[in-house]
Amino acid sequence: RAKAAGGNRYEHADPEADTRAITRYGLTNSLPTALERGEFFIEYQPLVRLSDGQVHGAEALVRWSHPLRGVLGPDQFIPLAENTGLIVPLGRWVLEEAVRQARDWQFQHIDGRPLRVNVNLSPCQLHHPGLVRDTVEVLKEAGMDPSALCLEVTESALIGADEALLKPLRELADLGVDIALDDFGTGYSNLSNLRRMPLSTLKLDRSFTRGMQHNPADPVDIKIVEGIVSLAHTLDLAVTVEGVETGIQAEHLRVLGCDTAQGWYYARPGPPEQLHELVLVDAT
Numbered sequence: 001r002a003k004a005a006g007g008n009r010y011e012h013a014d015p016e017a018d019t020r021a022i023t024r025y026g027l028t029n030s031l032p033t034a035l036e037r038g039e040f041f042i043e044y045q046p047l048v049r050l051s052d053g054q055v056h057g058a059e060a061l062v063r064w065s066h067p068l069r070g071v072l073g074p075d076q077f078i079p080l081a082e083n084t085g086l087i088v089p090l091g092r093w094v095l096e097e098a099v100r101q102a103r104d105w106q107f108q109h110i111d112g113r114p115l116r117v118n119v120n121l122s123p124c125q126l127h128h129p130g131l132v133r134d135t136v137e138v139l140k141e142a143g144m145d146p147s148a149l150c151l152e153v154t155e156s157a158l159i160g161a162d163e164a165l166l167k168p169l170r171e172l173a174d175l176g177v178d179i180a181l182d183d184f185g186t187g188y189s190n191l192s193n194l195r196r197m198p199l200s201t202l203k204l205d206r207s208f209t210r211g212m213q214h215n216p217a218d219p220v221d222i223k224i225v226e227g228i229v230s231l232a233h234t235l236d237l238a239v240t241v242e243g244v245e246t247g248i249q250a251e252h253l254r255v256l257g258c259d260t261a262q263g264w265y266y267a268r269p270g271p272p273e274q275l276h277e278l279v280l281v282d283a284t
């Protein structure tokens, strides 16, 4: 129903208000046991190559099926999970699930083309000493090549990033895991810092996609996106755009040289079967 209404059920403009609501509704009490009770699940949103429209992977987005409150989006409980420390086991669970899912896609796939999976990392996970070991273990257990995994970290998580924070990311990148800078353009990243980070992808925030809504697109946004794409490509980084809701936006962004797109225009986040269908249709 929410989908038919055209709204994103999980969209919340004010995360702090959400956090207050969580406390009010007493979610704090039910969060710690939610993981053992199997109340979390993952939706996958396809990542589409703009040059040929092929699906080449998907981002894993966690949801909480609360027994009383219904399905909650990450903005409604990730902040709480971060404050309570649950984010570390929850994050590991998401990683395990997503990597296992990617393995299944790989084997059930018509042409064996490996589909990649993107997993979001919260700042707490970055600070956790077990990150590299856990990730290596999860990949090994699933028998997956590290290159099938992309970890997304937000710009704000890396603000003032010192070597201690960059080291685990660098180790993962050296193993072949891709690192993407999520919501790029919303934080205050020092552009020259991009060189120090072991990144392979910039994910342009949805706010830039909005300026591509019209024909012609907003001239200032065009210049900005052009500049970012050129900077990214100079640094050997791919550019993914988020929040593509219309064909007009997709076309503008393709012409501007963006590599990959994600958004409702292609597919909403959905169950893993959705990806099967998209890819199988694609391959025929």
Ligand code: C2E
Pocket: 008, 010, 011, 045, 060, 061, 062, 073, 074, 075, 078, 091, 094, 120, 121, 122, 152, 182, 183, 242, 243, 244, 245, 262, 263, 264, 265, 269
């Ligand atoms: P994000 O990583 O930037 O994910 C993209 C968000 O944009 C998702 O919201 C997705 O549903 C939404 N979206 C996708 N396409 C469109 C579109 O065309 N239009 C609009 N308006 N929105 C679109 P979602 O699923 O609510 O996730 C919100 C944030 O929660 C994510 O932002 C990510 O930062 C965080 N998150 C999600 N899953 C996890 C997780 O497993 N661990 C951690 N630490 N954070 C997560």
Ligand code: MG
Pocket: 059, 120, 152, 182
């Ligand atoms: Mg993300």
Ligand code: MG
Pocket: 182, 183, 203, 242
């Ligand atoms: Mg993002």
Ligand code: MG
Pocket: 183, 205, 206, 242
């Ligand atoms: Mg975003």
